[in-house]
Amino acid sequence: MKDKPEIYNQDVVHHYQNPHNKGKLSDPDFSVTEENPKCGDRVTLQIKLDGAEISEVKFHGHGCVLSIGAASILTQMIQGLNVREALELTFDDLVENMGNPAKMRKDCASLSLNALKKALSGW
Numbered sequence: 001m002k003d004k005p006e007i008y009n010q011d012v013v014h015h016y017q018n019p020h021n022k023g024k025l026s027d028p029d030f031s032v033t034e035e036n037p038k039c040g041d042r043v044t045l046q047i048k049l050d051g052a053e054i055s056e057v058k059f060h061g062h063g064c065v066l067s068i069g070a071a072s073i074l075t076q077m078i079q080g081l082n083v084r085e086a087l088e089l090t091f092d093d094l095v096e097n098m099g100n101p102a103k104m105r106k107d108c109a110s111l112s113l114n115a116l117k118k119a120l121s122g123w
Contacts, residue, residue: 008065009099015072016065021079022072023058030119033061034111041067041108045075045115049123052082059112066105071112073097078116083123086116 008016025031028046035042041063048056057079059071077097078086091106094113 011099012069015069019072021058021075025058032115032119034115036107043071043111054078054081064108066108067111070109074112083120
């Protein structure tokens with residue numbers, strides 16, 4: 001039997017088990033929910049701005065290791081960025097910060113990034 005590819009690395013598993021910035025903001029400027037209809041993963045991303053800078057970010061929801069781990073990692077990536085910088089982030093940027101897990105589950109890993117783009121697109 002061939003070895004299965006490693007989908008989850010230690011960083012992603014850590015963020016899944018101990019998510020950073022998980023919770024709800026009391027008065028967010030933006031709140032967007034994305035859902036993966038294929039598996040039922042659901043992530044809500046909430047953002048507070050100070051001018052054009054992301055001053056606070058939280059997420060909540062449920063899902064697999066990749067969707068929750070990615071949301072936790074993304075919130076750390078965007079904290080302190082300005083809106084333009086956050087909108088320029090790509091899926092490859094997120095995957096690189098996740099330690100390059102297998103990309104076969106892009107729908108799960110990209111939920112929070114999709115929410116970010118949707119939230120800030122009208123800014």
